[in-house]
Amino acid sequence: MTLIQVRNLKKSFGELEVLKDINVEIKEQEVVCVIGPSGSGKSTFLRCLNRLEGITGGHVLIDGKDITDPKLDINKVRENVGMVFQQFNLFPHMNVIQNIMRAPLKLRKGDKQSIEKQALELLAKVGLSDKAKASPSELSGGQKQRVAIARALAMNPKIMLFDEPTSALDPEVVGDVLSVMKQLALEGMTMIVVTHEMGFAREVGDRVIFMDGGYIVEENVPEELFGNPQETRTKSFLSKVL
């Protein structure tokens, strides 16, 4: 079943047109990795999917709801779309468990106990059960990012967006974060991952999208895109990063 439908998506910042004409469909449980040079528009594309960036033109349907419709309550849609950022963006004035519980406590009708229970389960899932009461500043980058993943999962989203989740991390902890993401993919989460980790894209991705200059230049299953790229721009990009 199609969960995300992007039709003729355009995005400009003033005069600068960052996304020119993006068309893509993503099915439930699919893991799509988006790669491309910096400035290609891949992060902007991702941020348009939960309207963190205002959309200039075209349509984005999330689970059948057109988020370009100004009458739509975007907050309801966002509850179903978790997002993980390059810079983690944990709330520094709250401890780890409070970070995870913040949104469910505010938005979901439910007792505190069950929300706390779920938060602890999520922490266990990302391997940080012992850090519930820690403050974000006491965590390493890899731990912060795993908490951020747990926080994004706390609203039980149907879709998870990852915006270069490992780019700000020390190389030795990248693996910890990627393995949590891989686990998530295996459990059937629909994921869109903007990444520079070609190994992850190849191994975990069901599909890889190569973006350049505001367009999707090429998309294919990882074996094909990495093994047998069709477009010159894809070839030249891959020759630099692989």
Add this chain to the structure above:
Amino acid sequence: MDTIIAAFPYLLLGMKVTLYIFFFSIIFGFLIGLLTALMRLTTIKPLNWIAKVFVDIIRGTPFIVQLFFIYFGLNGLEFISLDRTVAGILTVSINAGAYFSEIIRAGILSIDKGQTEAARSLGLTKVQTMQTIVLPQAFRTMLPTITNQSIISFKDTSLLSIIGIADIVQRGKVHASTTFKPFEVWLTVGVIYFVIIYLMSLLSSFIERRYKIK
């Protein structure tokens, strides 16, 4: 020494008035500051403009002129009648509010945009994000500047004696002229101010340490 001991209870009564006026002024001032800061940060142009003009006018005129305008000027209009205390509280509130406004605006702007984005991406509304994510962090960074401005406003209340409010300065004036001991009286007034302001800054550092982001 006897003069000081004798003057003390009388002056303290004046400090009660000073503190009373300060207490209400700082609360109203803070609310005015918060409201105008949020007005300046919205995308609604007329609100930006109103808040900016307000801040500019208050910062661009002396406190004493504001006080005279409100107490004598507004009271000169037929349909308005403000008593001294109300006019005093109003002036200090408005004056502090304009300065708080800039402090709060800068504090909100100092919080990383990523914080708002993370909160909004979870489905929190603008208001919820402001309430639970941005403002709690902004207030921590603002606290020293807020304390500073509060102390300035506290001292500004001494000017209210000019319109006849029986604050500590007014009482000091009366007492100095009836006892002919200005040295002792004004020394005592100064010491009382100093002690209270010192306690205020201690309280502020305590709060700062208590809520520090580790």
